[in-house]
Amino acid sequence: MNLDHQITVKSMKPKIISLDQIKTVISKIDLINPIKEGFIAYSSGRAVVPPVGELLLDQGEVHIKYGYIKHSPCYVVKVASGFYNNPALGLASSNGLILLFSQTTGELIAILLDEGFLTDTRTAVAGAIAAEYLAPKKIKKIGIIGTGTQAKLQLLYLKEQTVCREVLVWGLNEKNLHAYRDEMEQYGFQIEVTSDIRGCLRHCNLIVTTTPAISPLFYLSDVQPGTHITAVGSDTPDKQEFDSNILKAADLVVADSMAQCRVRGEIHHAIKAKHVTEYEVTELGHIISGKRAGRTSEEQLTVIDLTGVAVQDIKVSEAVYNYLTTSKFY
Amino acid sequence: MNLDHQITVKSMKPKIISLDQIKTVISKIDLINPIKEGFIAYSSGRAVVPPVGELLLDQGEVHIKYGYIKHSPCYVVKVASGFYNNPALGLASSNGLILLFSQTTGELIAILLDEGFLTDTRTAVAGAIAAEYLAPKKIKKIGIIGTGTQAKLQLLYLKEQTVCREVLVWGLNEKNLHAYRDEMEQYGFQIEVTSDIRGCLRHCNLIVTTTPAISPLFYLSDVQPGTHITAVGSDTPDKQEFDSNILKAADLVVADSMAQCRVRGEIHHAIKAKHVTEYEVTELGHIISGKRAGRTSEEQLTVIDLTGVAVQDIKVSEAVYNYLTTSKFY
Numbered sequence: 074m075n076l077d078h079q080i081t082v083k084s085m086k087p088k089i090i091s092l093d094q095i096k097t098v099i100s101k102i103d104l105i106n107p108i109k110e111g112f113i114a115y116s117s118g119r120a121v122v123p124p125v126g127e128l129l130l131d132q133g134e135v136h137i138k139y140g141y142i143k144h145s146p147c148y149v150v151k152v153a154s155g156f157y158n159n160p161a162l163g164l165a166s167s168n169g170l171i172l173l174f175s176q177t178t179g180e181l182i183a184i185l186l187d188e189g190f191l192t193d194t195r196t197a198v199a200g201a202i203a204a205e206y207l208a209p210k211k212i213k214k215i216g217i218i219g220t221g222t223q224a225k226l227q228l229l230y231l232k233e234q235t236v237c238r239e240v241l242v243w244g245l246n247e248k249n250l251h252a253y254r255d256e257m258e259q260y261g262f263q264i265e266v267t268s269d270i271r272g273c274l275r276h277c278n279l280i281v282t283t284t285p286a287i288s289p290l291f292y293l294s295d296v297q298p299g300t301h302i303t304a305v306g307s308d309t310p311d312k313q314e315f316d317s318n319i320l321k322a323a324d325l326v327v328a329d330s331m332a333q334c335r336v337r338g339e340i341h342h343a344i345k346a347k348h349v350t351e352y353e354v355t356e357l358g359h360i361i362s363g364k365r366a367g368r369t370s371e372e373q374l375t376v377i378d379l380t381g382v383a384v385q386d387i388k389v390s391e392a393v394y395n396y397l398t399t400s401k402f403y
Numbered sequence: 404m405n406l407d408h409q410i411t412v413k414s415m416k417p418k419i420i421s422l423d424q425i426k427t428v429i430s431k432i433d434l435i436n437p438i439k440e441g442f443i444a445y446s447s448g449r450a451v452v453p454p455v456g457e458l459l460l461d462q463g464e465v466h467i468k469y470g471y472i473k474h475s476p477c478y479v480v481k482v483a484s485g486f487y488n489n490p491a492l493g494l495a496s497s498n499g500l501i502l503l504f505s506q507t508t509g510e511l512i513a514i515l516l517d518e519g520f521l522t523d524t525r526t527a528v529a530g531a532i533a534a535e536y537l538a539p540k541k542i543k544k545i546g547i548i549g550t551g552t553q554a555k556l557q558l559l560y561l562k563e564q565t566v567c568r569e570v571l572v573w574g575l576n577e578k579n580l581h582a583y584r585d586e587m588e589q590y591g592f593q594i595e596v597t598s599d600i601r602g603c604l605r606h607c608n609l610i611v612t613t614t615p616a617i618s619p620l621f622y623l624s625d626v627q628p629g630t631h632i633t634a635v636g637s638d639t640p641d642k643q644e645f646d647s648n649i650l651k652a653a654d655l656v657v658a659d660s661m662a663q664c665r666v667r668g669e670i671h672h673a674i675k676a677k678h679v680t681e682y683e684v685t686e687l688g689h690i691i692s693g694k695r696a697g698r699t700s701e702e703q704l705t706v707i708d709l710t711g712v713a714v715q716d717i718k719v720s721e722a723v724y725n726y727l728t729t730s731k732f733y
Contacts, residue, residue, distance in 0.1 A: 087516065089419060126456050126469060128478060133509050137480060139456060139467060148458060150467060152480055152502065154509035168509040172482065172500070179463050179484035179498040184514060186417065 087181040090397060092188050098396055099190075104198045105233075107392045109361045111384035112202070114142045115330065116358025122330075122383040132156050133166075140383040147173050147182065149387045153192055165189070171390045183394045191393065195385040197226035199329060199357075200281060200303050203377040204234045206360050206367035207327065208279045208301040212237040216277030218270065218290065218314065220249040223283040223305050228257060235279070241265045243273040271295045282306050282314040289316040296322075301368070301375045304339045308380045313342050321348035324373035325366075327355050333380040340378045417511040420727060422518050428726055429520075434528045435563075437722045439691050441714035442532070444472045445660065446688025452660075452713040462486050463496075470713040477503045477512065479717045483522055495519070501720045513724045521723065525715040527556035529659060529687075530611060530633050533707045534564045536690050536697035537657065538609045538631040542567040546607030548600065548620065548644065550579040553613040553635050558587055565609070570594045573603040601625045612636050612644040619646040631698070631705045637668045638710045644669065651678035654703035655696075657685050663710040670708045 114120045119142055126137035133156030141148035153169035160166055167189035173182045185191065212235045217224050220242060228240060240262045244250045250266035257264050267273055274280065274295040280302045284290065296302070296319055306314045320326050320343035328334035331354060334341055343349040357377065359365040368375055444450045449472055456467035463486030471478035483499035490496055497519035503512045515521060542565045547554050550572060558570060570592045574580045580596035587594050597603055604610065604625040610632045614620065626632070626649055636644045650656050650673035658664035661684060664671060673679040687707065689695040698705055 121458065123456060123458070126453060126467065128451065128453070128469060128471065130471065130478065130506055132507055135469075135478065135504070135509065137456065137467060137469060139458060139465075141458065141460065148460065148465065150480075150482055152504070152511075154504070156507075156509040159508055162508065164508055164510070168504075168511070170502070170511055174465070174482070174484070174498075176460055177462055177486075178489055178492065178494055179465065179486040180494070181482075181498070181500055181516070186511070 085180050085182070088183040088394070088398065090183055090185045090393065092186055092190055094397065095185065095187055095190060095393055098393070098400070099194060102392050102396045104194065104389055104392055105202060107388040108195060108198050108385055109202055111142070111388035112329070112358035112382070113362045114358070115382055115384045116356040117362070119143045120384045132158055138383045138386060140387065141176060142384060142387060146176060147387065147391055148176050149173055149383070149390055151192070151383070151386045153189055167192075171386060173390050173394055183390070185390050185393060191389050192381070192386065193222055193226055195389040196223060196305060196379065196381055197230040198389070199379050199381075199385060200227045200305060201230040201234050202361070203303050203327070203357065203379065204231055204279060204301065206357075207303075207325070207375045207377055208235070209299050209368065209371045211371065212279045214239045214241055214277040216240075216273045216280040217242040217283065218273070218280065219283035219306065220244040220246070220253040221283060224253065224281075225257060227281045227283060227303070227305060228262065229260060231279075231281075232260065237279070238262050241267055241273050241277055243267050243270050274300070284314055285312055286314045287311050288313060290314055292316040293318040293322050296374065298374060299372050302377070304376065304378045307338045307378070310337050310341060313339060315339065317343035317346045317348045319374075320376055322374060323376045325355065325368065325375040326353060327357055327360065327375070327377040329357050329377070329379050330382045331356055333382065334378050338378045338380045339376070415510050415512070418513040418724070418728065420513055420515045420723065422516055422520055424727065425515065425517055425520060425723055428723070428730070429524060432722050432726045434524065434719055434722055435532060437718040438525060438528050438715055439532055441472070441718035442659065442688035442712070443692045444688070445712055445714045446686040447692070449473045450714045462488055468713045468716060470717065471506060472714065472717060476506060477717065477721055478506050479503055479713070479720055481522070481713070481716045483519055497522075501716060503720050503724055513720070515720050515723060521719050522711070522716065523552055523556055525719040526553060526635060526709065526711055527560040528719070529709050529711075529715060530557045530635060531560040531564050532691070533633050533657070533687065533709065534561055534609060534631070536687075537633075537655070537705045537707055538565070539629050539698065539701045541701065542609045544569045544571055544607040546570075546603045546610040547572040547613065548603070548610065549613035549636065550574040550576070550583040551613060554583065554611075555587060557611045557613060557633070557635060558592065559590060561609075561611075562590065567609070568592050571603050571607055572596050573600050574598065604630070614644055615642055616644045617641050618643060620644055622646040623648040623652050626704065628704060629702050632707070634669045634706065634708045637708070640667050640671060642668075643672050647673035647676045647678045649704075650706055652704060653706045655685065655698065655705045656683060657687055657690065657705070657707040659687050659707070659709050660712045661686055663712065664708050668708045668710045669706070
């Protein structure tokens with residue numbers, strides 16, 4: 074039986090882009106501006122981002138994010154997973170890929186085999202964008218809470234946003250703290266390590282929290298006036314890195330996506346505790362577009378909650394694809 | 404800035420399987436038994452198949468189906484699209500791909516760039532399985548309603564299920580009818596064409612309906628006793644190929660998935676018209692497993708409604724992957 078029955082079509086071959094190719098070029102690509110455009114599109118209602126699909130397996134969990142920005146070239150499907158036992162097997166716990174399709178014909182344009190790398194990257198880029206609009210002008214010292222991948226990437230992407238190179242990194246595992254210091258000093262930062270989180274908050278006025286904590290690591294009394302906090306770690310209903318009285322006291326509370334921050338992350342805890350109402354929260358896209366103000370004085374306390382929005386995936390993958398197809402690298 | 408910061412992992416490289424590779428081997432692969440197993444797993448509650456994700460774009464629509472069978476090697480994500488203007492551009496309207504991931508580590512095992520081919524194939528295989536359990540022993544003539552891809556594939560896969568080679572195909576477009584005849588006679592069938600649907604139903608006792616009709620093409624009075632009808636065309640809440648009085652009169656009404664047939668397809672129309680209750684409908688998986696009876700006499704009128712279940716995608720893609728990795732073709 075010969076089943077070669079389909080109409081012969083002149084469809085395009087998808088470009089397959091490896092993690093190595095992505096890593097080779099990522100630092101040469103402007104991700105800040107595309108991702109800013111993504112947040113603006115999102116907050117102005119031009120993005121279609123349905124609820125995240127989920128599979129809960131015995132050994133891990135899978136999230137399927139998909140969506141598009143109206144009247145733009147691509148729609149995107151991202152599969153991202155976390156598998157608990159992978160480190161014991163010598164494998165990274167996170168995994169996944171991003172698919173780029175044509176909005177006009179549905180054809181598969183590109184497969185980015187990024188294994189979660191672009192998710193990590195676009196999260197760090199959002200942190201840098203947040204700092205541009207929300208951090209005080211004069212950053213005394215950068216405080217990094219945590220020592221993992223985001224703790225490193227957030228700092229790397231902050232390098233373009235500030236001249237400050239003094240960093241105080243908090244963690245509980247001495248080995249991880251020293252590994253962090255050794256790695257990040259190579260990028261020109263002066264890294265001090267500490268296991269005293271209150272000391273960290275006393276000396277730093279730009280704080281990035283990157284832990285998977287499920288109960289507060291610090292409180293309002295620990296925070297200095299004029300501080301900006303970028304909350305990266307909490308992206309589920311359970312996780313919480315700091316007391317929600319901090320959001321109550323803040324002059325400005327910002328969400329990457331109000332729809333998501335309503336049900337997960339730091340803002341969700343503050344709403345539940347009645348410390349903040351939704352109407353007091355500003356979406357990042359409105360600040361970038363100039364519709365709403367960011368920080369307006371050096372004395373303000375500001376907080377942004379980054380839960381990760383599919384427009385970031387769309388924009389980062391388009392940017393990588395565009396770079397690779399217009400450069401000699403491909 | 405060097406972002407080569409991730410832990411180096413010894414992750415597997417996904418196998419990328421092209422449509423050409425799939426077409427070359429598909430006829431050599433046993434799909435009947437794996438897909439039977441898939442239906443049994445589904446009906447016995449061993450499959451996890453969340454609701455279908457959907458994107459509605461200006462030029463087309465996209466469905467994202469995903470799921471897994473518990474304690475089996477893979478989980479699967481399928482993206483399938485239909486774009487209305489593609490034929491005018493010389494492109495197939497349907498498109499898509501299937502991703503096969505490890506249930507143990509989340510690693511991407513294979514990318515099947517099937518462009519919708521495996522969806523067409525697994526749908527036809529389900530039709531053949533339905534005929535095995537539901538068609539009368541003596542098939543006088545096969546009646547095919549429609550002349551498209553499914554009209555052809557359903558007939559091809561019936562070849563292994565019956566010795567009958569006499570076929571009456573119904574359509575309204577003479578050119579399409581003759582093209583169907585010319586193509587399918589090459590596979591050893593004797594094809595008559597007709598634009599008289601009642602004549603078709605009078606002469607045939609195995610009917611396969613494959614059109615996108617949104618109102619009934621035939622009625623109970625047109626159907627002969629002892630007929631089996633496989634309904635393939637209606638897979639949305641709107642589409643309907645035949646009057647639901649036929650389901651009311653049927654001795655056995657079968658669904659591929661009760662959860663899906665509750666909201667789309669022929670059974671959904673019959674339930675809405677109060678011609679059938681859910682409790683009168685049998686799931687295909689229970690018939691295959693022997694838990695419920697299929698056809699028990701030559702005089703019965705039987706109907707199966709095939710809406711397409713993700714377990715079929717899981718099983719067909721696993722079967723193709725297994726064949727290609729254990730044969731010398733890969």
